[in-house]
Each structure stands twice: as structure tokens, then as C-alpha cells.
Amino acid sequence: MRTTNTSKPVLAGLPAWVPHAALQYLAHTEIGLPIRELARKSGCHASTVLRQVRRFETRRDDPLIDAVLRKLGAGLERQASLPANADKKENTQMQAVVQDKNPDIETLTQDAQRILRRLCETGAVLAVAVDMEKAVVVRDGPHATNTRTAVVDRKIAEAMALQDWISAEKVGKITRYKITSVGRAALANMLSNPEALKHHELAEAPAEFADQHRVWGERTVRDSETGQPRKVRYNLAESPLTALARRRDRNGEPFLSDGMVTAGERLREDFELAQMGPRVAQNWDRFLTGGGRGGFAMDSGVGNGPEGGRLRVAAALSDLGPGLSDVVLRCCCYLEGLESAEKRLGWSARSGKIVLRIALMRLKQHYDETTGPGGGMIG
Secondary structure (H helix, E strand, O other), rough: OOOOOOOOOOOOOOOOOOOHHHHHHHHHHHHOHHHHHHHOOOOOOOOHHHHHHHHHHHHHHHHHHHHHHHHHHHHHHHHOOOOOOOOOOHHHHHHHHHHOOOOHHHHHHHHHHHHHHHHHHOOOEEEEEEEOOEEEEEEOOOOOEEEEEEEEHHHHHHHHHOOOEEEEEEEEEEEEEEEEEHHHHHHHHHHHHHOHHOOOOOOOOOOOOOOOOOOOEEEEOOOOOOEEEEEEEOOOOOOOHHHOOOOOOOOOOOOHHHHHHHHHHHHHHHHHOOEEEOOOOOOOHHHHOOOOOOHHOOOOOOOOOHHHHHHHHHHHEEEEEOOHHHHHHHHOOOOOOOHHHHHHHOEEEOOOOHHHHHHHHHHHHHHHOOOOOOOOOOO
16 A cells, blocks of 8 residues: 655655655665665655665666656756756756656646556556657457557656556567556546645555456536536446447447447547646537537637647537437447436437447548548547
């Protein structure tokens, strides 16, 4: 279990998200502070600091952790090289250089939530290639295929590895990372308390056996019957689309083709990108039946998320039309279960999967016509 350390960091000028144990390691290896001095400053026993230092030295076999520690250490060396009489402006400029090479807390929180949610899905890994500036989340498909579901900057992946949210399965030219139990707990805390990372409050909470492989999230949607906002609880580790993709029809063929799954993932990725703005509550309700869909305008200023993602989602939903846009928005974006969607829409039992399949066929056609096969994903 990861505990919260309330002692002050021993170093200044480094990003606020750097774990306390990593600060201890850098202070000892880069600046040369003795173990006992670090222990006195932190209010702990020297053996505790020694274990922290040894652990991070061992973890440097991970290429992401080694890279971020080298960058942080280089920044400390440049700060240490400043003369003792250096003015405040020089110190501020040097600290700004260190901060510029690493993400700030807001960026890390936004991107980490997006990537950790994807890594909770069954068969998902984060692939990082040598000398590449981007990392890619891929998910093993039910038919021996891989689906790319997200792309993130390498520096975000480095920060996530340093936090122990992801761990390497096998190191090589392409290193594959999986989410850890600490990462699942951190995601749950970030979803319930967005300020947790700033205060180092991402402690792992005990979980029941059945919940060990589930990460519950919530989305606020407007009820199509009452018009009132309501919260939808969903399991981030299993979306309705991935569950349906494992099924087969009466002839033994996959119920959803790889192209249909990819189309649904494209829509979800753009949907999540559109939420990453100053206002995360985008008004997509007009695309739901009974939600007043007729008045939508592409330039109506719906939300302030990244413009490209918002416009692509709006174009796709408009192309699908009533009914089809309902089911893909609920199941692919809101991650609402098929049974729940059927009940909300007043459909007969087990009809939702047929309508969703038709909607995904039409969505795939939309993407093929607008962005071309395989295009349109971030990165």
C-alpha cells in the first residue's frame, strides 16, 4: 500500500508530481547529500532512505524511469553549477528550463486519466519504442489483431512510470507496459478527487476481491425522459464495445468486425479529447433522443475542449442521425451498458446489440469517407 508522505521535499525546482522517494534518490546520487542527512530532513530512519535509494537504482533498468531520472538529474546539475552569488532571475530561468522538459500537474492529470482508463481495458498495453517521442496504447483484439486506442507524449509516459502507475513487462526495442495496482488506485482517486496528485494523496485503498480488476468511473448525462442530469456508473476495465467484440454470431463469425471496433474507438478517443478543456461538461445531450437535437450548430460554442475532437464527434453523430447516434454515444462514449441503453431508449430486450452493430457499420463508413481507412486517430 502506498502511503502519503507529508515531509517537505528536499529539492527545489523540480515538478511537484515527483514522488518523495525519487527526490531522496536524486538528492543522494546527483547532489551527494549523505543518507543520514536526508533522513534527518525527512524525519525518518536512515534505513528507510537507503531502501528508497536502492529501489530507484534497481528501477533504472526501465527505460522510461531511467530517462526521466536523467532529465531531472541534469536539471539539478545545471542548478548546482550556478555560482553562489547568482541572482534570483538566473535561478528562476534555470528552474523554468527543468520544468519545460517535464509536464505540469494539470497536463499530467489530464493525460494520465485518459491513458490509465485505456490501460484498464482487458488486453491493453502501452507500447514505447526507442527514440520515439510518442507512446501508443494498443489492445489485443479477439481475433489476433491489435487496436490502437490512444497516443500520448513520451514525457507523460515517463512521469507515469516514475509514479509506479505502469510497469514494464519486457524491455526491448519496443517496451510494453501494463497498469499496476497502484495505477488503478491512482486513477480511482483522480476520478473522485482531481486535486489528489497536487497533494500526493494517491494512496491505494483496499478493495474487495471482485473489485480488484474493476475501476469504477462516473459520467453525468441528461435523462432523456425527465430531462434531469443523472450519473452513470461504469467499469473502466470493460467497455460495452470490447465485451460485444468477443461474441460470435450463429455462423461462428465475429459479431463485430475489426473495422467496426476501430470506428467505435475513434469516436471515443475524439470524445475524450473534446473533454480535455477548461469546461469538461460538453453538451452532447442534443444528440440523444428527446434531447432537442435540432438546434445544434457546429460553431455554437458547445464546450471549450479541443476544437478538432469536438467537431469530429459532432460531424460523426450528425451523420448517424437519430437512434444510431443515441446508441453509439451511450455505449462507445458514455460507456453505458447495452441493457441500460435499451431500457432508457424504450427498446426491446437484446435489440441494442443489433442497432449498435448497424450504427458501427455506418460509423465506419463515415470515417472511411471523411478520413480514410486507418486515419483520424490521435498521433
